[in-house]
Amino acid sequence: MTEAETPQRQYNVLVFGLERKRLPVPLEPLRTRNFSVFFEQYGTPRRFQEYDGVVMFQGIFEKFELKTGYTDSHLSHTYDADELDNARRRLRCFSGRADSCASC
Numbered sequence: 001m002t003e004a005e006t007p008q009r010q011y012n013v014l015v016f017g018l019e020r021k022r023l024p025v026p027l028e029p030l031r032t033r034n035f036s037v038f039f040e041q042y043g044t045p046r047r048f049q050e051y052d053g054v055v056m057f058q059g060i061f062e063k064f065e066l067k068t069g070y071t072d073s074h075l076s077h078t079y080d081a082d083e084l085d086n087a088r089r090r091l092r093c094f095s096g097r098a099d100s101c102a103s104c
Contacts, residue, residue: 011035014051016087017042020060043083048094056087 013035018025020042030037040046048054062079 009034011052012050013037013053013055014046014048015039015055016044017057017060021057048090054091054094061087 011034015037018039018041025039025041029039038051042060061084062077065076065078067074067076
């Protein structure tokens with residue numbers, strides 16, 4: 001097959017939770033000949049299976065905060081358990097390892 005005979009494939013990629021890393025979120029998708037990159041905010045109801053790939057930054061589900069008292073300071077850690085569970089479920093559906101993806 002020559003390059004002229006090879007059908008062009010357009011891949012759709014989701015970038016998820018960019019604002020949680022304090023990075024600017026483009027208002028429009030970035031489009032090239034082979035890729036379209038879509039940006040969704042943290043907590044989006046969009047399904048990961050709607051895309052060919054998903055980009056997710058490390059640490060977007062957790063928050064570290066330095067708390068200072070009168071005598072000492074300590075690092076406090078919290079995480080968004082609900083959104084982390086939702087993302088795990090959507091990733092299982094995306095990878096085809098879930099029994100039922102109707103709720104993903």
